[in-house]
Amino acid sequence: MNTERKIVDAELPEGWRMVRLDAVAEAIMGQSPPGSTVIELDDDSDATTGLPFIQGNAEFGRMFPTPSKWCVKPLKVAETDDVLFSVRAPVGDVNRADRSLGIGRGVAAIRFTGAEPDFGWHAITHSRNRFERLAQGSTFEAIGGPEIRALPILLPPLPEQRAIADVLDSIDEAIERTEAVIAATETLRDSLLHELLTRGVPGCHTEWKDVPGIGTIPADWEVVRLDRVATVERGKFAHRPRNEPRFYGGDIPFIQTSDVVRSVGVVRSHSQTLNQLGLSISRLFPAGTVVITIAANIGETAITGYPVAFPDSLVGITPTDIDGRFLEYYLRTQKATLERFAPESAQKNINLEDLRPMLVPVPSLDEQTMIVENLDAVQNDIDSQQVLLADTQTFKVSAAQELLSGREAAWKVR
16 A cells, blocks of 8 residues: 555656545534424524524535525534535535535535645545545445545645646636526526517517417417417337337437437437337437427427437327427427326326327418527527537546546646
């Protein structure tokens, strides 16, 4: 062990060393307080003593937790800037305390005393995969204090700790700014979506009508059944097991519910491909088909950019007398209505006989095009920001790998 340690140290920049976490930080393992001391944290809470309380990673946010409970007498406490670490499945989720918090048995607080806390936050975040591997094989996927305290940490001199933390903090700030832009633009899109699909293009209408089940729309818009402007067909691929190799491995895109849920209006990827044998027991839908999830996660929509096949948990709506993008945008606003079509049962599923007569407002084709162009412009901005966010997140991972391993840190402050 000593020999291995010497080899590691010899490969590190001058002044760097490998230490156990407990040499530079205290690990406070959470503990569940008596249930009588924990109350819901809401506007009616009248507790005058105690702290906000988190039991596990369910209250974690992107960086800081959002407590939903209050503990009058917490047994274990995390202080501001402590790293909050999930010790139960999923092991390794991390947050940071932005205030004093009571912590339950699903969380540990890591308090850096012998290293810069900001550096420690990034070091722990970067090391989370090690904990996930430690928890694998455990029946409860949990780890304890000994494993946390024994985590090896590469520790540079204090000036470099601060410099590394500054670099990674600046990347985090860029990520936060991009996320804020995306959130604001999504809010704009949703507002514009409602406005355009109920009031039409600004300046084009002066008269309105009320339609039961739809609301107020321009007087010259038609209201028709869905099956009058599109063909509505369930996907076809109910063979079990679905992963039988003889049906797969061809060049026919095969999408599933997850591909629709992950998309933002347009299916851009597919889970699998079918060969000709697989296609023979399936149904191919043309490009421009609007797809709706009708089982489990009901009412998610997207339009296909290429011909696809899919299982019977999806419905394909192929436009015949309506702009497909306009229809997808409209159906995106109707998730609650689509969910109501599904009966209350363990296996929720929309019946096509309920979906086909669904009423759809239909502007002129010219106005449909203008509505789509306006919404697409905002969606394209969101897509661009999503690409920027993904690129910045990828850069953060690679930068953390370089800086926290010592390969790039030494020259940053010299």
